[in-house]
Amino acid sequence: MSAEKAPAESMVFIGKKPVMNYVVACLTSFNSGAKKVVIKARGRAISRAVDTAELLRRSFARDIEIEKIEIGTEEITRSEEQQKSNVSTIEITLVKK
């Protein structure tokens, strides 16, 4: 109980499923005791990450707020062409008040 941090923070990776799936995943994390949920996405899923955070905060859990938003870049290698390319990333940290 003392220095255990693991269950207090969880992560939700945004993919191509409907936004509602990710909203439910975040709510489940908070309801099972997480104080902090980090939503991560890259590329075109970034707008879906923002949708998830906004829907959560505005419609489902008004006691959840955005602590921090960070953007970055990851280098990925496409297997077909063996070429490196950059993809943007976003991390939205949500906390329960």
Next chain:
Amino acid sequence: MSAEKAPAESMVFIGKKPVMNYVVACLTSFNSGAKKVVIKARGRAISRAVDTAELLRRSFARDIEIEKIEIGTEEITRSEEQQKSNVSTIEITLVKK
């Protein structure tokens, strides 16, 4: 010169053009004296806004940094169906060091 704030801050709206167009728009603003450029986007253009900020910061102007990122929701009325729907928005504030 004294309290004139207008030219010190400019705004770039992200649409459907290639990312490079918006990178150039931001660079032009900074080069003509802006100390702050706010990149705004909504819906699917959000990921392009992040691409613009990342490309600028990492490849074109290493003296530009992200001051603040905000997300929000706007209500829009689709003319065909007369129905209201919500769209997510992002505002990325870039400053020149």
